Amino acid sequence: MNVDFNNVRKIAIEAYTALCDKLNRANTDGEVRISANHIQRDMDDLRMAISTIGMVFDKTKPGEFDVVYDPEKRRMPDFNDNE
Secondary structure (H helix, E strand, C coil): CCCCCHHHHHHHHHHHHHHHHHHHHCEECCEECCCHHHHHHHHHHHHHHHHHHHHCCCCCCCCCCCCCCCCCCCCCCCCCCCC
């Protein structure tokens, strides 16, 4: 199976860039004040991309390209999850 990571990589880069832009604009004298709702989508997109990358593996290269994130064993935390 071949996996094209271009879209996942783009999502991760775009989410990180948007997050940094928002945090940099909210930075005043080293203090960052920003609404969690303002960065929620960027955090969700970044979590999705990172978890996708973490769950992909290649059976032909054991030990070299294994699953590094197993949602059965642990859960990636959600940002702003008040539950």
